[in-house]
Amino acid sequence: MLRHVLLALSLTSLPAMADTRVTLLEFDDLSGWADDDHGFALDVFAGTCGDMDEADWRALCALAKGPAAADPRAFFEHAFRPVLIEDGDPMLFTGYFEPEIRGDRFPSDYYSVPVYGMPDPPATGWPTRREIDEGALEGQGLELAWVHDPLDLFFLQIQGSGRIRLPGGQVLRLGYAGANGYDYSSIGAALVARGEFEPHEVSADVIRSWVRRNPEQRDALLWQNMSYVFFRDIGEVPAELGPLGAMNRSITTLRSIAVDPAHYPLGAPVWIEKAGATPMQRLMVAQDTGSAIKGAQRADIFFGTGREAGRQAGRIRDGGRMVVLLPIQRAYALLPERLASG
Template identity: 65%
Template sequence: MIGALRAVCLVGALMTATGANAETTYTVLSFADLEGWPRDDHAAALAVFRNTCADMPGQEWEALCAVAYSQKPEGARAFFELFFRPVLIRDGSPALFTGYFEPELEGSRFPSERYRYPIYRMPDEAKATTPWLTRREILGGDIMKNRGLEIAWVDDPVELFFLQIQGSGRIRLPDGKMLRVGYGGANGQPYRSIGVELVRRGIYAAHQVSAEVIKNWVRRNPAEGEELLNHNDSYVFFREVSKVPAKDGPLGAMNRSVTALRSIAVDPAYVPLGAPVWIEKAGEGPMHRLMIAQDTGAAIKGAQRADIFFGTGDAAGSAAGTLKDPGRMVVLMPIQTAYALAPDAEG
């Protein structure tokens, strides 16, 4: 009874604190309902789950994390099947899967004729005033100059713009070493999609727009391209992330490295950060695998919305940039929490 009461309290806290609305529905499924479940690499998912489970609040998650650390790889599937139940959470919106990645830029610690475009730390006045200056005002004036706010300089303003969209990345320095930067704050101005703006201007149809298409158009049209980038008033600042080795992924919302094709960004109003999530992505290159909710994103809103992390570099960027597919995502919840969310389900 105490365990059941704790589960009910946990569910109430989740639904209240995160803002899940009254129209949200919860359906407990069986593992037999998950297409492709027996064929996945459950040991790989377990390893990623262990990266962040110790940071999950609540005694249920703490207990499951302790058990997870005692599991051998060959027992991974049994661990998930024994201690979790799949819960389909729906809020009335269709499922949508997109992708994100960690860009890799060419840059230097010092400015030069090649490396002319600075990556800035956030100034104190931007932290104190929201909203602060627009992108156009930041880049077109002297507000940032001669203040020592530069982390590095890169050789491509278009790649720098997309680094700001992704929120983190790696800079390859001239000596071959890597400098990693992470999200350090923003100017508080609204984000305006330049892809949507290209469609509005009649330059492309909506189905034609991708990150590479936008980059190529801006480079072919430098003056108009600069104006297009300034259409987005939002500006992102960075911080140097020195504690994360270059071989590891960037830090997600749980302040731990995310893992390519095993970590997703979710809406924490519906999915607890750190929870295992079964992905059934349709479209080109169907994907059925167990991932871990370890990140969030400003555009990731809804019970059936996920952003899949594809890794670092150009190949990851190409794969992530074209992904926009339907499907289904199912959250693996501790057993008592699952049945508290869906009390009419059969145990």
């Protein structure tokens, strides 16, 4: 019955398929599939699927929250088809997390680096990171908090969310509000290009160590990335839940990933097979995006909140593959012969 319902649904949109190769797989082709916690994955999927607009996803979401949830593995196997999407670039998994840093709501000699909320779009074009650091937004009342280290703010912006621990123990929780429109440029890649490190050596800790040894070069390094992220207060999100992802819902540790929405619908289940020192085979949900996450085989795994999560996330730079689970009719519509026939 479930399969017949899904096949009857019409398609309204597809991921961008230009210059990509699409391969339909079977669930038996997914290494480790039978051993995963499908119930946990279903709970994460159900948490955001209600925000998906297309009719086939809405129908699946209703089923996920009904009797089908009694057998989560059967639900995924009957409702979806695994689809491998490749664009020629090798798979790259990285990790991200929700940082927690110290700061204050008021400036001082120690806490002197502003954390800005989203300004109104300027009439003459957005300022660059350097221009903002040099005062382009001063006097507009946009400061949400103040922190001590520009590098802490920089990494907070890379992660896109975070917590600022204030004097007295209170916590200000920040979520992504927008950016200044410039493309993200990796400062790690800049250090590699200078010959400071090999690509496999670069991590947040390595960059911090380099800046400590070369403090006079800190600003010039950061300004190579003209992109600047603005935040908003998301204190309404319970402390025990993850930060808000691109779907404006809390993401889940080691079950949520950031993907390129040009290739994967936000909210879709995605099977990952991560290689490296800590292999990972599990069903994730594409609930976030990132300025550095581009391509069909590119994903950022959310590792949670705090310093230990940051250490774990910083170690991840691994190959493997990921496979999106799409509603059956939607998956078949991606086959080249179907696309060619209109």
